[in-house]
Amino acid sequence: MKFTQLLFTLMKLKKDKFLTNEQTISYYDEIADNYDNILEQRDSNKIIRQKVAAKFQDIVKGGLILDFGGGTGLDLDWLLDKGYRVIFCEPSAGMREKAIKHIRNGLPSPSIIFLDDGKVDFTGWQAELPFFHKVDSILANFAVINNIAEIKLLFKALALVMKPGAHLIALILNDGFRKSVKLRWIGNLRSLIFGTPFSFYIQHKGNRQSVFIYTIKEIQKASREEFHFCSQELMPQSEFSLIHLVRKMN
Numbered sequence: 037m038k039f040t041q042l043l044f045t046l047m048k049l050k051k052d053k054f055l056t057n058e059q060t061i062s063y064y065d066e067i068a069d070n071y072d073n074i075l076e077q078r079d080s081n082k083i084i085r086q087k088v089a090a091k092f093q094d095i096v097k098g099g100l101i102l103d104f105g106g107g108t109g110l111d112l113d114w115l116l117d118k119g120y121r122v123i124f125c126e127p128s129a130g131m132r133e134k135a136i137k138h139i140r141n142g143l144p145s146p147s148i149i150f151l152d153d154g155k156v157d158f159t160g161w162q163a164e165l166p167f168f169h170k171v172d173s174i175l176a177n178f179a180v181i182n183n184i185a186e187i188k189l190l191f192k193a194l195a196l197v198m199k200p201g202a203h204l205i206a207l208i209l210n211d212g213f214r215k216s217v218k219l220r221w222i223g224n225l226r227s228l229i230f231g232t233p234f235s236f237y238i239q240h241k242g243n244r245q246s247v248f249i250y251t252i253k254e255i256q257k258a259s260r261e262e263f264h265f266c267s268q269e270l271m272p273q274s275e276f277s278l279i280h281l282v283r284k285m286n
Contacts, residue, residue: 057157060183061128063238063245064107068130071108075178084207084271088177089114091269091278092205096120099172102197105180109135112148115175122148123167127156158193159186170199176206179276181255182248185235188258195262200285204263210270210277211251255279 067074075081089111101120103111108131115122126132136150155166174194184190194204234249250258256265263281270277 057127057159057185059244060246063243064128065130066243068108068128068134071131071134072110075110080274081178084274084276085110085177087271088175088205088207088278091280092173092175093118095203095205095280096173100169102171102174102194104174104176104194105183106135107131107178109138111175111177112139116145116147120147123171124148124150125156125158125166126151127153129153132156158190161193161196165196167197171197171202172199173203173205174198176204178207179209179247181206181250182209183246185246185248187248187250187255191259191262195283198283200283202283204281204283206279206281207271207276208255208279209247209249209275211249212275252277252279 064071098119099121100123101115102123102125103115104125106112106124106126107128109124112122112124112135124132124135126135132150139145139148149167151166174197181187181190198204236247238245238247252265252268259265259281262284264284266280266282268277268279
């Protein structure tokens with residue numbers, strides 16, 4: 037690829053970041069029916085979900101939980117079974133409908149609220165909160181944060197709905213994931229030129245999902261005004277890390 041063509045591509049990708057949220061939602065709407073099967077193709081994903089659940093229960097002893105980017109509701113089984121009250125936030129209507137159906141079919145419960153389309157966009161939470169009660173903890177499982185371009189804005193928005201001292205537990209793709217991404221040099225060059233996180237795209241039937249790989253330093257920097265960064269735990273035999281942050285008291 038010639039340098040002028042590459043530069044044009046990088047400039048276009050920078051412009052496209054403003055469409056990232058809409059494109060990601062369309063991507064997950066498209067794969068919603070097959071999402072669970074996609075995860076089940078890797079045996080390690082079930083083990084990782086169990087480890088996340090165990091860590092969450094060890095840290096958070098009860099209360100009101102925001103399942104942020106809850107997908108098809110795969111964490112709802114253990115969250116509700118352990119007595120947590122849940123606010124479910126999933127911007128993809130297709131994925132959210134799968135979660136609602138899952139609850140109706142097998143887990144009828146008054147302990148869960150599903151946020152509708154008008155409340156799931158965190159970029160609008162500073163203007164209008166999506167709910168009134170502050171949560172005791174937030175779970176963001178299976179690389180939800182890696183779908184978001186503006187994580188500083190994300191952390192500000194999440195802090196708005198959390199009690200002081202509340203926990204944020206998230207499973208993220210770690211920096212070593214770059215090694216398994218084809219054409220990673222393009223992402224690295226764009227990151228160098230624009231000072232943005234390394235990112236790449238996944239295509240499915242004309243829909244494109246942006247994936248951003250954040251270093252721990254980038255997460256610490258983006259969250260430090262609202263959160264204390266407590267820990268990072270590498271998930272064995274995977275490209276995931278489990279991070280734990282606590283909402284500051286002021």
